[in-house]
Amino acid sequence: MAQPLRIALAGLGTVGAGVIRLLESNRDLVSARSGRELEIVSVSARDRSRDRGIDLSPYAWEDDMTAMAARDDVDVVVELVGGSDGPALALARNAIDAGKNLVTANKAMIAHHGMELASAAESAGVSLKFEAAVAGGIPVIKGLREGAAANAIEQIYGILNGTANYILSTMEATGADFSSTLKDAQELGYAEADPTFDIEGVDAAHKLAILAAVGFGAHIDFDSVDCEGISRVRAADIAQADALGYVIRLIGMADIEMGDAAAPVLLQQVKPCLVPKGHPLAHVTGATNAVVAEGNFAGRLLFQGAGAGDGPTASAVVADLIDVARGEIGAPFSVPSGELVAMQPAESGGRVGQTYLRFTVTDKPGVLAEITAAMRDADVSIESLIQQGRANDGGEVLVAMVTHDGPESGVSKAVELLSGSESLTAPPLVMKILEE
Template identity: 75%
Template sequence: MTTAQPLRIAIAGLGTVGAGVIRLLEANASLIAARAGRPITVVAVSARDRGKDRGIDLAPYAWEDDMAALAGRGEVDVVVELVGGSDGKALELARAALEAGKPLVTANKAMIAHHGIELAEIAASHDVPLKFEAAVAGGIPVVKGLREGAAANAIERVYGILNGTCNYILSTMEDTGADFAATLGEAQAKGYAEADPTFDIEGVDAAHKLAILAAIAFGSRIDFAAVRCTGISRVRAADIAQAATLGYVVRLVGIADLDPVEGAEPRLLQRVRPCLVPLTHPLAAVDGPTNAVVAEGDYSGRLLFQGAGAGDKPTASAVVADLIDVARGDTAPPFSVPVDQLRTLAPADLGQRTGKTYLRFSVADRPGVLAEITAAMRDANVSIESLIQQGNDDDSDEVLIAMVTHDGQEKCVTEALELLAGSESLTAPPLVMPIISD
């Protein structure tokens, strides 16, 4: 049994994850001490509501009403931030902890996506660790996997299913044939979606995670503002069914990779949007509230990280894994290379990208509409591989036209849609979903 001095931690935020961290530290105390080389003990906590029943005994811990005060407590070695939100109290605490020379462990993806470089600079100036394994994909050790396990590789692309709520909705629509609104309601009833699900279903949560992964994978400064983001709220049951007929499933996928530029730094693509995924691809088998990340290294080949992307136990597991690293003395740069060596990469030109695309048009049921759409495709140099026209199930005058293009540049698809913009034949904006290759 180790006799080393314990690592004393303060926890801000006692929701499901914060309470889960305390339970895990208590349940596996001996195992954690053996692996960390010393015990890890909670000495102080803070949360919004002191009187709330969280199912854990908080009596042994000092309480701070002002969570930023945790950073100034002399007996605290490490601060754990589990409050959430990109700014406000969470950011105030993060800055205070690092400026006090104390390691920071956080599960706050929004804060890291917006302020991660600033926090990494503060951490570097005080020579203390900044850890955020739990901020990306919950209990899946993808941050450590990219930063350490794949450290010898030039990462060529990183992509994956980064939001469990969206994946639950899409895979349930696939299984049941239900439409989006009904499936979202079911996800909310089961606790897989928030009462206000906007951040999830519009892809913002996945975009936060993708920006962090891209920085780690490519040694670049985080550029969350450059992430192109489209959510799943416009995906219909008919799109899911049509994808299945063609041999695909629909998944919300975040993708980051590099476009080489001769004589200059490459350009960085970061995009989150619903995609058609071939049934033969590893991501196609990922269903329910699960996350999966694929990294493609020049020597390792394709690496797949898959597991629970949220929840108290998986996220607490990732938080405590970071605490074990801190207890061991790990001070590795949070984004793979020292923060002052991170590259600034300009956004890639999406129009130059090539591939197949799924397009779905909602149109008025009258003669000439199909000819109008195909003429726009022809004029924009978009080649159509397959086309299906079908009526709507609700006996309305709306018709759905779905098509898959041949390989071509995205700017051509964009031009075709611009030619159709304002057309009285379209009853709703077209849905555009890229098709991922095997």
């Protein structure tokens, strides 16, 4: 058997502890599949004294984690510190510059600095691997980068945030409203004390930008992700969707269009959407993640599993380590970073499809006429319209409608026409309807 793969592990939160536990409990099979031992030689974290329930005494402790990059006895650095910049990025840069392989679970760092790190890793002839950065334990980076490698990927979309999916599917099951469901989720540990990144779609956007780069061979462009969260989704929207044959899910979606100049442009959106009940994503409940990739030969591929948690994330980290141990060094984003294409972001509004709109309006005559007139003037054709019979406590009435297939730009125009209206008590909630 070859020499052990010597690992420096930075960051000892739940995932770091999970990696240590996994390498202990699955030691024999990991060695058999790697063709060599995986040996942690050095660890580092902010707080040495914290009780993590694991014995750290076998590993050399480094107070300064960036010093791990310089150790002669290390082949690969595992970065589990988190944060797009700061110590994580400093460690990643130093490790690669020192000729170490880098494995990371840090989606924010890859979404912001993945291009730079990939280019550096290629120059240094080392691996940069980040399976754990997207969708936890689901091997979707490998699925796109290798499993679907023979395909032109036409579209990538999915449920990329477990917290948001837990909240939406719980609202669906209980009929409860967003704020109380979020509160319960926080108490149960499914949502963080500050849930902003999860419920506003930022976490999903990080993952989407990474998937798009791998799948389409494009420059990572996190800043262009058009991002909207789930905090405005009401129990009434879920009930309406249900009556119409849909569920509501926070969907990250990326695809390629030919722009005006016939150069491909990249659409990246994270938004709550209506998903037909016959679609596989409609049945993804709880904190589960699921990613669909449509390939031009493979057709629709679905990868589903636990999107977070120490066990699943550790599984992905160690899968990357096994790849490194096997010597499987390849381009981090499937093609060499110099060949990744810088694509312009797609103008939103170019798509054709059905849309769900929900208005909160004052309970007075003429409101429906005003809304439907705006639709007419924007050339939006309405398939169905439901007005709730009774005003809620605030004297507010909900009007929901589904359009026929039509350009999204028409819907945007209708919303704009209504933007000054005194009949609307809040901006309308607009959700795309996924095709089955």
